[in-house]
Amino acid sequence: MAVPVWSVDPRTGKQREQVAVEATAQEVDAAVRAAAASLPALADRSVRSRLLRAAAGALEASGPEIIAAADAETALGVPRLTGELARTSYQLRAFADVVDEGGYLDVIIDHADPAAQPIPRPDLRRYKIPLGVVAVYAASNFPLAFSVPGGDTASALAAGCPVVIKAHPDHPATSELCADALRRAAVSVGLPADTVIVLHGFQAGVDLVGHPLVAAAGFTGSVRGGRALFDAAAARPRPIPFYGELGSLNPVVVTEAAAAERAEQIGTGLAGSFTLGTGQFCTKPGLVLAPAGEDGDRLLTALTAAAGEVGPGVLLDSRMRDNFLAGAAARSALPAVGAPVPAGDGGEHAVRPGFVTLPAADLAGADDYDLLLDECFGPLTVVVRYGSADELSAVLDRLPGNLTATAHLGAAEAAESDGPAARLLARLTALAGRVLVNGWPTGVAVAPAQHHGGPYPATTSTSTSVGGTAIERWLRPVSYQDTPEALLPPELRDGNPAGVPRRVDGVLELAG
């Protein structure tokens, strides 16, 4: 009996249209097998580069239709979704560049050395090969950039891995349109359409991570859902890597000097960052450590004013709205917690942004406040006021792993290599995968040096899901020993016919 998959408008709560049906166990199996059959066709680097560029073009060509569907399903708004589509196309092309350049193959060649000490050395040539079929679990909050055509898919295809994507139920129509674009792109460069397959349904996602031919998985979502799939991936007869991005508080520390210099600017900036996209960013600043005292008070005054001016917004679905309202209420109800701008109901289907405050001594002193160290998805942040370096330190000691950690520093301390700011940055580095100074964590640039990941529960691995090195997740090294030139891939042959950067006999060599 087919279970229908509906597209729902979060602005009204009404079903828009039936988009698909949930995949049965048999359909999941057939999808994985079909994807696996396209693995050999993806072996050629140049076809993968063309696939990624064609996918970017196809996405842009269907842009108006995709953006309209995404706005209707997610309420994220046309301007934001227009930007997200541009980012997604840019990301696909950036991975095409990564494939073309070939540095990601990490080629290392050691020629035979019969005179080597302590024993003669054979000829060894190492590069990286695709793992196999990759399962991608799409995110709710980025219907494009972290969903069907997003970073996991782009990096997996770049690596040479076919993908089977479990669509997010918040945007099934968008997912289908994007799947069409990607599959057309595959066919346009001579690849099977089943290089990319999209499935719907909760159970389909569970079946997918257990399928024997699935070699790795990428996930962006909640701690609960991500951990369950991580556990399933680890418990398989043959465990597979599970690259999950689960949850993050993204702490921000405002030093006394920074507050003295720029209290108003920081307060206003914070209001903009934690309410951006109705607070539905994985990098939303969810915990802010601001100094007690007058400068901190000025920061809060500015924050109060700016946050109070932000109007209500619609969350991605009604379950998230319920969770947000319950989470905001529970946090506000804790002893010693104040709510200068209370988050809450924003009228039918909408929520109103807000923040809570409390003294650091309370947060650091009692487990009752553990709730404040859990991510609250939506436009809410927690401002903790510290009275001393020790109080600040005690709060940092309690923090779990994060995607980002931010310091707002005064001008003089930021110029001192060996002072308190350097020590603060060392503390923040231990807590996160991206450390920012005098900025806001929302906004994750697609760039080679990006790292979007961090200690658990931010991510379940040491990898990134954004930036060029995200491709590393879907590869494994293999080394060829004493293998005749004719049987080696071009990347490993003498003379470097493939023109890739290589480390040869211990020396790094640039391409061609």
Added chain:
Amino acid sequence: MAVPVWSVDPRTGKQREQVAVEATAQEVDAAVRAAAASLPALADRSVRSRLLRAAAGALEASGPEIIAAADAETALGVPRLTGELARTSYQLRAFADVVDEGGYLDVIIDHADPAAQPIPRPDLRRYKIPLGVVAVYAASNFPLAFSVPGGDTASALAAGCPVVIKAHPDHPATSELCADALRRAAVSVGLPADTVIVLHGFQAGVDLVGHPLVAAAGFTGSVRGGRALFDAAAARPRPIPFYGELGSLNPVVVTEAAAAERAEQIGTGLAGSFTLGTGQFCTKPGLVLAPAGEDGDRLLTALTAAAGEVGPGVLLDSRMRDNFLAGAAARSALPAVGAPVPAGDGGEHAVRPGFVTLPAADLAGADDYDLLLDECFGPLTVVVRYGSADELSAVLDRLPGNLTATAHLGAAEAAESDGPAARLLARLTALAGRVLVNGWPTGVAVAPAQHHGGPYPATTSTSTSVGGTAIERWLRPVSYQDTPEALLPPELRDGNPAGVPRRVDGVLELAG
């Protein structure tokens, strides 16, 4: 009540001396905390390089004593252990070179670009930092190279991670001597002795992988033990990476052309490889696919003669001996299996090497033969005779993941890029982390291009435990956004004061 740890002579089965006591839960906790306290001191790359070189020197200075103890505890023999110590010192110095060169930091710098499309880009600078305390589980079969001073320890220290090592019960005295050498080396370069700590006891190993301050683990051992620890690492509240090397069949395929050209040489070479070190190598060729027919018969005749000449050997401990005798008997007793040179009892405390044969059609056709696809630790190999390419293919289809896979090819087919040998190598590449042509997998060169790892159960990750890239296991990337020069580590500053290879604004640059 202290549980004594005894050093036992496998040649006699007698206890030699009490070396230590098993660590209690409190002692494990204290050890991990002491190791964690040395993390900041290891942050300096130059001190780590000096530590590794000092460790190599200390090991060599204590060489005679260490080798004598290791021989008495493992029966591996002085020549082999002398070579293993040289390899281990070489490996420590090789990781010092890796640290000095700095390429392993994977530095990527993207300068801010306000004009970037689709949106302005911040300044992002990425490198890699140590994960924290690493737990190392020493192997039975390499008391030096894969134990206290071995590759896991060397690569973890190179990465900047203190190590707590669970010694293997087969060589506790050797472990203590090596621990002394490493701890003296640490002190000699100004580091705390507790940069390296050795513990004993099964339960200590279990406690170690669950300790909140342990950030990653390296393991070399059995599928059963390794999987149990892998499961424990994954089930922690905060899961940690577990880099385990568990088990491997190391299949060898001899083509008809290779047998026609070099049957005797291959048969003799195989006898040498599977009996090397009394068959106690993780890369022992445990399954050999040889052609049916006259040339394959010649190979078997040579193998029979050469294997029959290898005398009995002593395994690492009596439990392994019992397991080997039971395993060899169970394999020989399978229907259609022959044992031209029967493995078995070699007199008191020793075993005799041998091999079994059977037709490929039997192996591929029935689950009864699954036992032959399990690694049998010790001097036994399985020779499967195939009558056709289809029969060969059907056996390859059934193989689990391996550390190595080997092809013996004829001269003409090895020169053909697009023929059956290329297709065979593609099949073998899917099965293993190292692919060899016309060689034997025993012997794992310490070299930058080495890859010692492979699909599960060979290893539990895509990493290597031998070679320069083994350092990657103990690092995680962190990216600094818009961070003032004064607060950046030297490796990330403009002008490259640390002199490391870097990718700057998309372009790979060699060191200083």
